[in-house]
Amino acid sequence: MTTDIAAAAAEEMVEVTTFAEVSEGLRAESKLAVVLDDHSRPIRAGTVLRLDGKEHTRRRRLLNRLVFRGEHARFRRAILGPALERQLAAAPRAPDGLARADLVELCMRSLLEHVAALIGLDPVVTRERIDELARLQADVEGFLRLGTQLKAAAPPLPDGDAGLRRAIARLEVGKREFAERFFRPALADRRRAIARHEAGEIAESDLPNDLLTLVALHLEPGFDEDGDLPLREAVTDFLHAGTGTSVGAIVHAMEHLALWFERRPEDRARAGDVEFLHAVVNETLRLHSANPAEVRRAVEDVRLSGGTTIRAGQYVALRTGVANRDASVFGRDAAEFDPRRTIPPGVSRYGLAFGAGPHMCYGVPVALGDEGTDGSLVLVVKRLLEAGVRKDADRPARYSPGIAYADLRGWESYPVVLT
Secondary structure (H helix, E strand, O other): OOOHHHHHHHOOOOEEEEEHHHHHHOOOOOOEEEEEEOOOOHHHHHOOOOHHHHHHHHHHHHHHHHHHOOHHHHHHHHHHHHHHHHHHHHOOOOOOOOOEHHHHHHHHHHHHHHHHHHHOOOOOOOOHHHHHHHHHHHHHHHHHHHHHHHHHHHOOOOOOOHHHHHHHHHHEEEEEEEEHHHHHOOOHHHHHHHHHHHHOOOOOHHHOOOOHHHHHOOOOOOOOOOOOHHHHHHHHHHHHHHHHHHHHHHHHHHHHHHHHHHHHHHHHHHOOEEEEEEEHHHHHHOOOOOOOOOEEOOOOOOOOOOEEEOOOOOEEEEEHHHHHHHHHHHHHOOOOOOOOOOOOOOOOOOOOOOOOOHHHHOHHHHHHHOOOOOOHHHHHHHHHOOOEEEOOOOOOOOOOOOOOHHHHHOOOOOOEEEE
């Protein structure tokens, strides 16, 4: 379902903020349809996060091949771990003998290699090629951040729609360059590998397991390898979801941990305990939603269990960030960071950070792993602690501009020392 941002803002928007009702709304796919604004349609239309019903189910099943049955662990071992080690080793040393780095950049560059492998791009290990991907990711981030501002701003931002159109135009240029430099050459390699398999030269198990192989195998009707949809999927969902949101979670986790260790110095001994770090990551995700709200439109009259009523055709903002601080679920100190927090049965420690229901993020196995303690987020936080990463007292950290809500703000720069 598409709409115009200005028209949607002019209509009455139902606000849902309790954990129970937001969770219920996210699961009511048949009654509350995903909304895609007309401006961003060229960027996000047809991607799995913007689909509903049977089409969404088919695409999810296809993409699940990349992350289920331990595949995510293979990518972490072969790609993310070595990428992180390269970035740590490359941190320049100052005259005092300590290595210094920007944690945002360090994590971003490591995760870009990881996501590139999930897409199926050739190994992206040179500084030049990582720089190219980083520029495109920044354009995606800028587009999505502006969309977040437009949804959250009251009153509406001046020049908001015009600014969004400029961000989309910039992203379209970056997407075309990405297609020529990365996407289409890698897709041609996948076609050659599949031809070798069809000729009996290699087994099916020898084919790479990545997005471009799925595209080239024509496993999903409509997922045309020569069309624009696979490119949009790679740029918007893979590149953004696999980097921007994860970098934010990692840096927030390190900031929270530093403050927590000051309050609870006895927990410093648990810095290598993956169960403790799992709790840290989940608590961080709960407190820092990547999206302030999921906007839906009712296809029929809906009455939620807490009494909220949404009329057919009406828009509803499911405020996941507010719901994740619901004191009736997470306790009187729900707005505080506490990795020792006791969570009610049936509630995820990360709250609704990944959504819920049919549209729950399919990258959860990548971020958290199968056991919660073996995902990319715990892996990176644990390795950073082992490297003695701490905030650089001589260089202030900076939030990204434009987001007024503290729990939604990302980090533009977070200088650190590797002790």
